[in-house]
Amino acid sequence: MVKYRIVQIGAGNVATHISKAFQEVGHSVVQVVGRAEANARALAKEVGAAYTITMSNIDKTADLYIISVPDSAIPNVLSALPQLSGIVVHTSGSTPASALQKVSESYGVFYPFQTFSKARSISLKGVPFCIEASGADVVSALSQIAASIGGKPVEMDSEQRRWLHLTGVFACNFVNHMFSISQVIAQEKGLTFDMLKPLIRETVSKALEGGPENSQTGPAIRGDSETIEKHVAMLKDFDTEWRDIYRLLSSSIWNTAQNND
Amino acid sequence: MVKYRIVQIGAGNVATHISKAFQEVGHSVVQVVGRAEANARALAKEVGAAYTITMSNIDKTADLYIISVPDSAIPNVLSALPQLSGIVVHTSGSTPASALQKVSESYGVFYPFQTFSKARSISLKGVPFCIEASGADVVSALSQIAASIGGKPVEMDSEQRRWLHLTGVFACNFVNHMFSISQVIAQEKGLTFDMLKPLIRETVSKALEGGPENSQTGPAIRGDSETIEKHVAMLKDFDTEWRDIYRLLSSSIWNTAQNND
Numbered sequence: 001m002v003k004y005r006i007v008q009i010g011a012g013n014v015a016t017h018i019s020k021a022f023q024e025v026g027h028s029v030v031q032v033v034g035r036a037e038a039n040a041r042a043l044a045k046e047v048g049a050a051y052t053i054t055m056s057n058i059d060k061t062a063d064l065y066i067i068s069v070p071d072s073a074i075p076n077v078l079s080a081l082p083q084l085s086g087i088v089v090h091t092s093g094s095t096p097a098s099a100l101q102k103v104s105e106s107y108g109v110f111y112p113f114q115t116f117s118k119a120r121s122i123s124l125k126g127v128p129f130c131i132e133a134s135g136a137d138v139v140s141a142l143s144q145i146a147a148s149i150g151g152k153p154v155e156m157d158s159e160q161r162r163w164l165h166l167t168g169v170f171a172c173n174f175v176n177h178m179f180s181i182s183q184v185i186a187q188e189k190g191l192t193f194d195m196l197k198p199l200i201r202e203t204v205s206k207a208l209e210g211g212p213e214n215s216q217t218g219p220a221i222r223g224d225s226e227t228i229e230k231h232v233a234m235l236k237d238f239d240t241e242w243r244d245i246y247r248l249l250s251s252s253i254w255n256t257a258q259n260n261d
Numbered sequence: 262m263v264k265y266r267i268v269q270i271g272a273g274n275v276a277t278h279i280s281k282a283f284q285e286v287g288h289s290v291v292q293v294v295g296r297a298e299a300n301a302r303a304l305a306k307e308v309g310a311a312y313t314i315t316m317s318n319i320d321k322t323a324d325l326y327i328i329s330v331p332d333s334a335i336p337n338v339l340s341a342l343p344q345l346s347g348i349v350v351h352t353s354g355s356t357p358a359s360a361l362q363k364v365s366e367s368y369g370v371f372y373p374f375q376t377f378s379k380a381r382s383i384s385l386k387g388v389p390f391c392i393e394a395s396g397a398d399v400v401s402a403l404s405q406i407a408a409s410i411g412g413k414p415v416e417m418d419s420e421q422r423r424w425l426h427l428t429g430v431f432a433c434n435f436v437n438h439m440f441s442i443s444q445v446i447a448q449e450k451g452l453t454f455d456m457l458k459p460l461i462r463e464t465v466s467k468a469l470e471g472g473p474e475n476s477q478t479g480p481a482i483r484g485d486s487e488t489i490e491k492h493v494a495m496l497k498d499f500d501t502e503w504r505d506i507y508r509l510l511s512s513s514i515w516n517t518a519q520n521n522d
Contacts, residue, residue: 214378227332231427256442
């Protein structure tokens with residue numbers, strides 16, 4: 001394995017998880033650059049790196065610079081960065097690769113398609129890393145780096161990456177919100193989220209193994225409008241948006257099923 | 262274990278799964294009663310039972326009668342049933358127990374909180390069975406029957422059961438629909454549902470282990486309105502309801518997070 005000397009720009013969820021993964025497999029994270037000093041210091045300590053809060057103090061000798069900051073902060077980072085000779089990548093689902101061309105001749109995207117929370121350690125095994133780069137040599141280097149930490153490199157252009165990111169909002173963020181609503185209702189009504197866990201596990205196993213298009217059950221797909229109306233009426237005890245969500249998703253389940261017939 | 266002689270009324274998803282579970286642990290399913298002859302015959306064959314499509318031919322000597330038919334068909338079943346001396350239960354999340362009192366002195370609810378699809382074999386281990394009955398002796402018998410097939414008996418009244426059923430629509434049906442939408446988008450755009458699987462697995466593990474209220478990520482909870490607007494614009498390629506779903510769920514994620522602060 002080629003070992004890389006890496007500078008991590010940003011010290012949030014994504015930065016923390018991939019820096020730790022790099023360190024674990026033998027790459028060197030030499031420096032963490034972060035605006036929030038406490039975060040930068042904590043991550044630097046964890047991976048045995050130096051840190052700075054001043055972009056102009058960046059280590060110019062690294063092989064790879066990874067920008068993992070909120071999308072809206074990327075322009076500021078780029079205008080503060082000096083010209084670099086190493087590969088510069090960002091980890092954003094929505095930002096084009098070309099945004100990076102002014103800071104290095106070798107640039108690209110290194111987007112792990114996963115949900116990261118700081119406190120939770122997760123494996124990167126099999127996680128798709130969406131790769132796009134300034135040239136075939138950089139694609140190849142980034143693919144090897146992704147594979148070195150257990151990821152599955154997938155070359156795709158910025159447009160496909162944006163679509164993948166969008167699918168993740170539905171499959172991750174919106175799914176988690178459905179769990180949140182079910183939890184609040186359960187707890188308000190003297191039930192527990194634990195009672196839901198066997199149902200959730202089976203729902204997900206079934207969708208992953210047989211495909212969600214073959215797995216739908218419940219009042220909406222049966223066209224059971226009596227139960228739907230009862231449920232909507234019950235939701236008057238809760239946030240009004242939840243009634244709208246119930247109606248809209250029930251309608252969408254029904255319409256999707258008709259289109260598939 | 263007390264062995265029961267069981268008549269199964271209905272031959273759909275729930276009926277199939279619980280009848281097979283009864284048979285496997287040593288209860289006897291003596292008869293399947295179903296309007297759709299092919300389904301009744303198939304299930305009867307699978308569990309070694311007789312079958313009939315005529316309610317008046319029902320075996321009056323059984324210990325337990327399980328009505329697993331769509332909610333809207335329960336009144337018709339009840340008006341066709343003779344008076345019975347065994348325990349009569351239904352498996353509905355939304356129908357009160359009291360609906361059954363005219364057909365037997367011993368009646369109750371035996372509602373497995375799980376999603377069943379005919380072609381998929383699933384374990385009932387740990388699945389909550391919501392139990393409500395005409396008396397303590399029937400509660401006790403139904404609890405033992407649930408436990409005998411690996412279920413976790415939970416006594417609750419009709420109102421709590423209705424709430425639990427409603428939470429299941431969010432945690433199962435609506436979650437599966439989110440997966441469906443993500444799959445359609447992925448496939449239309451040259452990606453695959455397989456790419457989403459590591460994200461889905463982690464999303465669910467995180468919610469189950471740490472609670473969904475601590476697990477939300479993505480543009481909505483960050484208040485990243487630029488990404489939200491881009492995503493809404495991208496969805497113009499798809500069903501118009503999906504744009505409404507994206508907006509409404511993003512708004513609800515944001516509002517839920519503010520209420521939790």
